[in-house]
Each structure stands twice: as C-alpha cells, then as structure tokens.
Amino acid sequence: RAKDMGRDTFCYYEAEMDEEVQARAELVTDLRKAIDKGELFVHYQPQFCLENDKVSGMEGLMRWRKQDGTVIPPYKFIPEMERSGLIVAAGEWILRECCCQMMRWMEDGWDGVPVSVNVSMHQIFAGDFPETVSQILEETGLPAGMLKLELTESVIMVDVQEAIAIFSQLKQIGVELAIDDFGTGYSSLSYMQQLDVDVLKIDQSFIKHVTERRGDAVIAETIITLAHNFGMKVIAEGVETADHVNILKTLGCDQVQGYYYSKPLEADELIAFVRARADA
Ligand code: C2E
Ligand code: MG
Ligand code: MG
Numbered sequence: 001r002a003k004d005m006g007r008d009t010f011c012y013y014e015a016e017m018d019e020e021v022q023a024r025a026e027l028v029t030d031l032r033k034a035i036d037k038g039e040l041f042v043h044y045q046p047q048f049c050l051e052n053d054k055v056s057g058m059e060g061l062m063r064w065r066k067q068d069g070t071v072i073p074p075y076k077f078i079p080e081m082e083r084s085g086l087i088v089a090a091g092e093w094i095l096r097e098c099c100c101q102m103m104r105w106m107e108d109g110w111d112g113v114p115v116s117v118n119v120s121m122h123q124i125f126a127g128d129f130p131e132t133v134s135q136i137l138e139e140t141g142l143p144a145g146m147l148k149l150e151l152t153e154s155v156i157m158v159d160v161q162e163a164i165a166i167f168s169q170l171k172q173i174g175v176e177l178a179i180d181d182f183g184t185g186y187s188s189l190s191y192m193q194q195l196d197v198d199v200l201k202i203d204q205s206f207i208k209h210v211t212e213r214r215g216d217a218v219i220a221e222t223i224i225t226l227a228h229n230f231g232m233k234v235i236a237e238g239v240e241t242a243d244h245v246n247i248l249k250t251l252g253c254d255q256v257q258g259y260y261y262s263k264p265l266e267a268d269e270l271i272a273f274v275r276a277r278a279d280a
C-alpha cells in the first residue's frame with residue numbers, strides 16, 4: 001500500500017510538473033506575441049529631490065496589457081522573459097520607448113528629467129549592449145545625459161571584469177548608471193570604486209521599517225555615507241510615508257521614489273502630474 005501511495009504521489013507530482021511546464025510554454029508564446037502586437041507599455045514613476053522637492057527623474061517600468069484589457073505586473077512575466085531570453089528584445093523595446101517618450105516631452109517644451117530604465121543581465125552580456133544604447137540615443141535624438149540605466153549587483157557579480165568594461169563603455173557614451181536594489185546583493189567595495197556608477201538605489205526592504213528598526217536606519221545611513229564618499233548620489237525606493245521622508249532627509253539622502261509621492265503613472269498622467277506641480 002505504501003508503495004502504491006508512493007507511486008500515486010509520484011504520478012500526481014509528475015502531472016503537476018507537466019502542467020507547470022505547459023503553462024510556462026504558453027506564457028512564453030503569449031509574451032512573444034505581446035512584444036510583436038504592441039501589448040507592452042510603460043508606467044513612469046517620478047523621483048524627487050529631497051532638497052527642493054522637485055521632480056528630479058523618473059523610472060520606466062514595464063507593463064503588459066493583455067487583449068482582454070487586464071494589466072499584468074512585471075513579477076508575473078519578467079522572470080519568464082529572463083528564462084526564455086525574450087527580455088533582450090523586450091528590454092530593447094522599453095529602452096527605445098522611454099527615450100522616445102522623454103524626447104517627445106522635451107520637444108513639447110519640457111526641459112525633461114533623466115529617465116531610468118531597468119536593464120537585465122541578459123541584455124548587458126548580450127554582446128553589443130553599449131552599441132544598442134548609442135544607436136537608440138541616435139535614433140531618438142535623446143541626449144545621453146537624459147538616460148539612466150539601472151543594473152543590479154547580481155549583474156556585476158556574474159562577471160566582474162566584463163561588467164567593469166561594459167560600464168566604462170556606457171559611461172563613455174554619456175549615460176548615467178545606477179545600481180538598483182542596493183544592499184540586497186553581494187557587491188564588494190573594491191569593485192564599487194572600479195565601477196563608474198552615479199547612483200545607488202537603496203532597496204525598498206530597508207525603507208519599509210526604517211522608522212522602527214534601528215538596524216534598517218543604520219543600513220540606510222551606511223549606504224548614504226558610502227555613496228557620498230565615492231561621489232555617488234542616493235535614491236531611496238519604496239518611500240511610503242511622511243516619516244520615511246523625514247528620516248531620509250535627516251540621513252542626508254538625495255532623492256526619493258515611492259507611493260508617498262506617486263505610484264507609477266501612464267505617460268499622460270505623468271506629464272499632467274509634473275505640469276500640475278509646475279515642475280514642467
Ligand atoms: P525595481 O526596478 O526595483 O522597481 C521598483 C518597484 O517598486 C516597482 O515595481 C514599483 O512600482 C515599486 N514601488 C514603487 N514605489 C513603491 C512603494 O512606495 N512601495 C512599494 N511597496 N513598492 C513601490 P514594479 O513596477 O512591479 O516592478 C518590479 C520589478 O520588476 C522592478 O523592480 C524591476 O526589477 C522589474 N522590472 C520592471 N520593469 C522592468 C524592465 O523594463 N526591465 C527589467 N529587466 N526589469 C523590470
Ligand atoms: Mg529599478
Ligand atoms: Mg529597486
């Protein structure tokens with residue numbers, strides 16, 4: 001009996017695996033179509049300078065609107081894009097879209113702010129990433145200084161020497177570089193000084209309880225000091241309350257991004273938001 005049950009359990013497990021494999025294969029097919037059919041779009045989340053309270057930048061975040069109208073958040077499809085390699089095409093798409101959009105706003109009379117785009121490690125190591133970036137800037141006419149690329153510590157650690165080389169090529173183009181989710185990975189300080197990075201983004205997990213957990217406040221403060229000593233700026237992510245803002249001001253943080261100021265917005269909403277604040 002025990003043996004039978006064991007076999008049943010095994011069969012059940014196997015059937016579940018099959019289902020999962022099939023569901024993932026379908027997702028990849030849908031995602032490939034989504035890219036071709038233009039179902040991907042961008043939400044823009046503004047970033048703010050703590051010193052003067054002005055919009056200082058924005059981050060472009062990928063969204064997928066299915067044909068039935070439902071909007072799918074990144075955590076439900078980016079991992080599959082990463083596994084299947086579709087992230088290279090989708091990443092190039094959002095890079096071009098964000099550059100195009102900022103250029104349109106600037107042509108409409110706004111001075112603009114740097115737009116941040118998340119870059120996956122598959123894109124970075126795809127071989128011709130710096131060329132792709134300069135090509136997109138040339139195509140869209142966006143000045144290089146208006147584009148910021150967000151990379152994670154894990155990207156760097158995949159191949160440190162290669163990362164240093166690619167970062168330096170990107171810096172030569174003139175784009176800004178930010179390290180996303182800083183503090184959650186394994187960056188080594190010796191690499192930090194070799195990588196010509198402009199901005200560290202403090203991960204939102206340290207901000208969430210920063211007012212009540214002494215340790216999180218110490219981490220935030222340490223990242224801010226580290227960044228400033230290396231000549232980098234700091235952006236805190238996941239800023240949700242006035243208390244968060246106050247403590248980050250006290251700690252000397254430069255910029256903030258989070259629901260307290262604004263959730264990620266559609267392009268039209270973003271420019272309306274900026275104009276309403278008379279920042280544009
Ligand atoms: P991320 O780059 O760290 O982006 C910040 C995430 O925090 C966004 O989630 C944003 O909506 C969310 N967020 C902003 N303010 C708050 C806040 O006050 N509280 C909380 N709890 N969350 C806040 P989103 O848009 O769901 O994106 C999740 C992640 O998906 C991103 O994290 C990034 O790693 C990835 N992602 C999004 N778009 C792209 C893309 O175009 N390419 C790549 N490679 N990854 C992307
Ligand atoms: Mg990011
Ligand atoms: Mg982040």
Ligand code: MG
Nearest residue numbers: 180181203204
């Ligand atoms: Mg994140």
